[in-house]
Amino acid sequence: MALLVEQLLNGIQLGVTLFLLAAGLTLVFGIMGVINLAHGSLYMIGAFAAAFVAAETGSVLLALLGGLVAAGLTGMAIEFVVLRRLYARDHLDQVLATFGLILFFNQGMVILFGRQPIFVALPPFLAGAVEILPGVPYPVYRLLIIVLGLLVALGLWFLIQKTRIGALVRAGATHREMVRALGVDIRLLYTLVFGLGALLAGFAGVMAGPVYSVNVGMGEQILILTFVVVVIGGVGSIRGAMFGALLVGIVDTMLRAYVPGLLRTMMDASQADMLGAGLASMGVYLLMALVLLLKPRGLFPAHA
Amino acid sequence: MRDRLLLPLLLAVAVAVPWVAEAFGTPATVGLATRIAIYAIAAASLNLVLGFGGLVSFGHAAYFGLGGYTVGILWEHFRLGEPFLGIIPGSADLLVTFPSALLVGGLAAAAIGALSLRTSGVQFIMITLAFAQMVYFLFVSLAVYGGDDGLMIRRTNAFLGLNLRDPATMYWLSLGVLVVWLWLLGRIVRSRFGRVVEGVRQSERRMAAIGISTYPYKLAAFTISGMGCAAAGALWANYARFVSPDMMHWTKSGELMIMVILGGMGTLLGPVLGSAALVGLEYLLSGLTEHWQFVLGPILVLIVLFARKGLISLLPARGRLRHG
Numbered sequence: 001m002a003l004l005v006e007q008l009l010n011g012i013q014l015g016v017t018l019f020l021l022a023a024g025l026t027l028v029f030g031i032m033g034v035i036n037l038a039h040g041s042l043y044m045i046g047a048f049a050a051a052f053v054a055a056e057t058g059s060v061l062l063a064l065l066g067g068l069v070a071a072g073l074t075g076m077a078i079e080f081v082v083l084r085r086l087y088a089r090d091h092l093d094q095v096l097a098t099f100g101l102i103l104f105f106n107q108g109m110v111i112l113f114g115r116q117p118i119f120v121a122l123p124p125f126l127a128g129a130v131e132i133l134p135g136v137p138y139p140v141y142r143l144l145i146i147v148l149g150l151l152v153a154l155g156l157w158f159l160i161q162k163t164r165i166g167a168l169v170r171a172g173a174t175h176r177e178m179v180r181a182l183g184v185d186i187r188l189l190y191t192l193v194f195g196l197g198a199l200l201a202g203f204a205g206v207m208a209g210p211v212y213s214v215n216v217g218m219g220e221q222i223l224i225l226t227f228v229v230v231v232i233g234g235v236g237s238i239r240g241a242m243f244g245a246l247l248v249g250i251v252d253t254m255l256r257a258y259v260p261g262l263l264r265t266m267m268d269a270s271q272a273d274m275l276g277a278g279l280a281s282m283g284v285y286l287l288m289a290l291v292l293l294l295k296p297r298g299l300f301p302a303h304a
Numbered sequence: 305m306r307d308r309l310l311l312p313l314l315l316a317v318a319v320a321v322p323w324v325a326e327a328f329g330t331p332a333t334v335g336l337a338t339r340i341a342i343y344a345i346a347a348a349s350l351n352l353v354l355g356f357g358g359l360v361s362f363g364h365a366a367y368f369g370l371g372g373y374t375v376g377i378l379w380e381h382f383r384l385g386e387p388f389l390g391i392i393p394g395s396a397d398l399l400v401t402f403p404s405a406l407l408v409g410g411l412a413a414a415a416i417g418a419l420s421l422r423t424s425g426v427q428f429i430m431i432t433l434a435f436a437q438m439v440y441f442l443f444v445s446l447a448v449y450g451g452d453d454g455l456m457i458r459r460t461n462a463f464l465g466l467n468l469r470d471p472a473t474m475y476w477l478s479l480g481v482l483v484v485w486l487w488l489l490g491r492i493v494r495s496r497f498g499r500v501v502e503g504v505r506q507s508e509r510r511m512a513a514i515g516i517s518t519y520p521y522k523l524a525a526f527t528i529s530g531m532g533c534a535a536a537g538a539l540w541a542n543y544a545r546f547v548s549p550d551m552m553h554w555t556k557s558g559e560l561m562i563m564v565i566l567g568g569m570g571t572l573l574g575p576v577l578g579s580a581a582l583v584g585l586e587y588l589l590s591g592l593t594e595h596w597q598f599v600l601g602p603i604l605v606l607i608v609l610f611a612r613k614g615l616i617s618l619l620p621a622r623g624r625l626r627h628g
Binding site for chain 2 (some may be wrong): 029091102104105161278285286297
């Protein structure tokens with residue numbers, strides 16, 4: 001029971017991280033029609049920048065700021081230099097160009113920080129655990145991620161549902177041509193949305209640093225999961241991203257926690273662990289394939 | 305006149321590579337040329353769906369890996385002397401392993417294609433990626449066949465008394481398969497079937513309007529393309545004498561797509577040029593700097609932004625073998 005609660009929270013924590021990435025990705029895709037593989041690179045850059053600033057200054061706030069600024073600036077540069085020229089192109093071009101960007105950013109991080117994973121130490125006030133249920137301690141930091149992530153989600157919901165910019169974003173996601181026809185400065189809207197997505201990805205990277213290690217390639221690992229989330233939730237839909245992220249986060253975590261144990265009852269331990277890890281990794285892709293086969297446009301399609 | 309001589313000339317140059325390499329004392333060139341030929345087979349196969357059919361599959365490395373693992377697993381069971389799944393005997397003869405790889409690749413592509421082709425657009429890109437990831441993680445988790453570390457193939461397959469360990473022989477075999485495969489693809493593309501596949505790219509709605517149900521055509525093209533990638537994988541297993549899940553990593557799928565684009569989509573020779581360019585570029589850059597991807601990445605971006613037609617557009621028109 002204690003394990004179940006703990007794993008459920010771990011799943012929610014992964015889900016919240018995935019949501020931060022998926023929200024940006026799904027908006028960028030829904031509004032600009034761009035598949036941005038380099039979205040994971042923004043996550044990685046946020047994590048590296050925060051780890052670097054934290055190691056240099058020892059300040060949590062500066063590290064957060066550093067990660068956000070680095071990811072935001074990189075995102076804007078990507079949009080300005082490359083993606084802006086790809087809005088009208090087909091998906092294939094976008095996939096290839098952003099694939100090139102991944103190679104560039106990954107190798108850039110290798111040049112700057114080396115190949116060794118960086119482990120980020122938590123400040124003392126975040127390092128402990130609290131008892132969430134009698135007899136069930138849970139790391140404070142992971143709780144903080146969940147809370148902050150949900151707060152950001154709430155803020156995003158407010159921004160998109162209750163403000164004028166949000167109305168434009170929603171309109172842009174569902175009726176792109178109409179928004180253009182009504183004379184909205186679509187370029188500014190694009191840059192804003194892209195910048196917002198980059199900030200969210202950077203934020204996710206900053207927070208993920210102390211939980212996982214900061215290393216080159218962390219971006220792609222989570223990027224592919226994020227795509228699974230976006231496709232399950234329905235491309236362009238924030239609600240779908242939230243739902244998909246929690247679903248994928250929880251399913252993935254649960255499978256990893258329980259499948260190896262289940263297999264151990266059938267075969268010897270080392271084989272069971274290896275097979276279990278593999279089968280657990282396959283789980284979310286199976287889930288995505290199932291969803292697409294039943295609802296080819298995802299669970300919450302944005303375009304009616 | 306010059307144009308008609310182009311293909312035989314290219315072929316003659318390709319056949320002569322091992323002798324030229326020996327004359328210049330650069331034996332490593334033969335291995336490089338073998339890699340180019342093998343990837344060209346895979347890229348040309350992907351091109352059938354990507355270039356001709358307009359179906360952006362982001363998971364073709366899976367069939368490349370499955371082809372390789374077919375050779376690897378059959379070898380492993382041959383070595384151990386116990387049949388696969390208790391019924392299929394192992395083998396180390398290319399006359400057995402190569403058709404087996406085609407069969408495995410074709411079946412996998414047919415199954416995955418049958419499901420994936422129900423979607424289109426970005427969902428199709430993502431679902432092909434998802435299936436490839438599933439296959440990737442399946443092999444990562446198979447401890448019996450080396451898991452993450454992959455599988456060594458101590459001895460290359462026997463093939464009509466030839467020694468495939470000899471780099472030149474391996475190269476000529478790969479080149480031979482490539483030439484036959486390109487010839488077959490040329491026939492396919494020019495047939496009625498090929499024209500329907502091309503029609504799918506131009507306008508699926510139009511195809512439906514003239515009374516053609518496109519799904520079986522797309523599925524057949526997808527299956528053929530998976531078989532071609534598996535053939536390339538089977539050759540790769542013999543060339544490298546090693547298979548690992550890296551063969552089906554999603555970046556490998558990306559590399560195959562890049563080869564197609566780089567060379568020229570929807571052309572027969574384009575993927576060959578693309579393979580030569582990418583493998584050659586990687587080789588050159590990695591000789592210059594350890595951080596060659598730092599240079600390769602921006603080059604790819606520039607190619608997509610400014611050189612959309614691919615290297616093939618540099619060739620005279622007849623060499624392009626484009627139709628429609």
